[in-house]
Amino acid sequence: MTFKAEYIWIDGTEPTAKLRSKTKILPGAAAGLAELPLWGFDGSSTNQAEGHASDRVLRPVFVCPDPIRGGDDILVLCEVLNTDMTPHSSNTRALLAEVEERFAGQEPVFGIEQEYTFFAGERPLGFPVGGFPAPQGGYYCGVGADEIHGRPVVEAHLENCLTAGLGISGINAEVMPGQWEFQVGPLAPLEVSDQLWVARWLLYRTAEDHEVSATLDPKPVKGDWNGAGAHTNFSTRAMRGGAGAYDAIITACESLGEGSKPMDHVKNYGAGIDDRLTGLHETAPWNEYSYGVSDRGASVRIPWQVEKDGEGYIEDRRPNANVDPYVVTRLMVDTCCAALEK
Numbered sequence: 001m002t003f004k005a006e007y008i009w010i011d012g013t014e015p016t017a018k019l020r021s022k023t024k025i026l027p028g029a030a031a032g033l034a035e036l037p038l039w040g041f042d043g044s045s046t047n048q049a050e051g052h053a054s055d056r057v058l059r060p061v062f063v064c065p066d067p068i069r070g071g072d073d074i075l076v077l078c079e080v081l082n083t084d085m086t087p088h089s090s091n092t093r094a095l096l097a098e099v100e101e102r103f104a105g106q107e108p109v110f111g112i113e114q115e116y117t118f119f120a121g122e123r124p125l126g127f128p129v130g131g132f133p134a135p136q137g138g139y140y141c142g143v144g145a146d147e148i149h150g151r152p153v154v155e156a157h158l159e160n161c162l163t164a165g166l167g168i169s170g171i172n173a174e175v176m177p178g179q180w181e182f183q184v185g186p187l188a189p190l191e192v193s194d195q196l197w198v199a200r201w202l203l204y205r206t207a208e209d210h211e212v213s214a215t216l217d218p219k220p221v222k223g224d225w226n227g228a229g230a231h232t233n234f235s236t237r238a239m240r241g242g243a244g245a246y247d248a249i250i251t252a253c254e255s256l257g258e259g260s261k262p263m264d265h266v267k268n269y270g271a272g273i274d275d276r277l278t279g280l281h282e283t284a285p286w287n288e289y290s291y292g293v294s295d296r297g298a299s300v301r302i303p304w305q306v307e308k309d310g311e312g313y314i315e316d317r318r319p320n321a322n323v324d325p326y327v328v329t330r331l332m333v334d335t336c337c338a339a340l341e342k
């Protein structure tokens with residue numbers, strides 16, 4: 001008896017990494033993380049090695065049922081190592097693991113809103129040949145064939161994420177036709193990041209079967225059309241409740257604005273961020289940090305309910321759809337948890 005394990009990893013493509021995967025046939029029935037073997041690949045084909053010493057190592061870090069193949073088959077997210085078992089320079093997960101461990105006592109959790117856009121050939125799904133659809137206004141959370149494009153793919157992707165056991169927490173149609181969102185979390189930093197990468201892989205893979213493509217391009221259509229972001233919602237135990245919860249929320253918001261922090265964060269929040277964070281289309285300008293209650297034009301939003309309850313979480317609205325979740329969660333934990341520790 002055998003089963004199929006789809007080994008998935010994040011490559012070294014600049015400026016935005018891509019997902020890769022290949023299939024390993026393993027003996028027996030199913031397997032947990034501990035039993036799964038290391039594997040290798042040709043790093044010279046993924047911008048992760050030079051041709052003369054091109055072997056790179058795949059080490060399994062997260063495993064779940066494969067909803068595409070079903071049965072005993074599994075998806076295996078891997079991190080990339082050098083052959084001496086040190087993390088490869090493209091391996092941003094290893095850096096997050098260190099920071100998560102350092103601040104584990106504060107119990108940081110994240111919910112990430114992943115926006116994306118379907119394309120059919122050169123055009124966003126729902127854009128007419130040689131022209132533009134009606135301006136934005138009716139599409140967000142819309143219903144009906146005149147407004148909604150790609151729902152069968154979105155439903156299939158949601159079902160696949162649930163079957164895989166991912167912590168997906170919702171979906172919605174977005175502001176531009178063909179643009180959608182799903183949310184993963186709230187979960188711990190490594191969990192939310194691993195699961196978001198697998199949910200992205202499932203998005204591409206599900207869309208492939210419907211002969212459309214999905215992109216995380218932060219500004220897929222120039223002009224008066226919303227970009228695609230990855231709002232990153234964050235809390236620690238202190239922020240979620242108890243005495244001083246709202247003070248902790250304010251401390252977190254303030255810490256993100258201190259000194260070089262706004263730039264340290266924004267330059268690592270996804271390629272092309274200055275094209276999206278223009279100050280228009282529900283964004284704050286990329287070079288001006290601000291926070292506010294209910295403010296969708298601020299860098300960081302405190303949801304109205306959170307202010308009312310005096311506890312909860314904050315939303316960093318700056319990350320691009322193409323952000324690396326291992327990077328944004330590391331930066332937020334590093335900045336906010338260090339400030340909260342004082």
Ligand code: ADP
Nearest residue numbers: 109110111112113183185186233234235312313
């Ligand atoms: P909106 O579109 O209004 O900005 P969404 O409903 O799309 O909000 O996303 C809110 C996200 O916040 C969800 O992913 C949810 O998991 C996350 N979230 C809720 N509570 C917390 C919390 N205490 N800490 C971190 N994230 C949270």
Ligand code: MN
Nearest residue numbers: 040041042045
């Ligand atoms: Mn080969």
Ligand code: MN
Nearest residue numbers: 113181183231
């Ligand atoms: Mn949302």
Ligand code: MN
Nearest residue numbers: 113115174181
């Ligand atoms: Mn959204």
Ligand code: MN
Nearest residue numbers: 113231315317
């Ligand atoms: Mn949001």
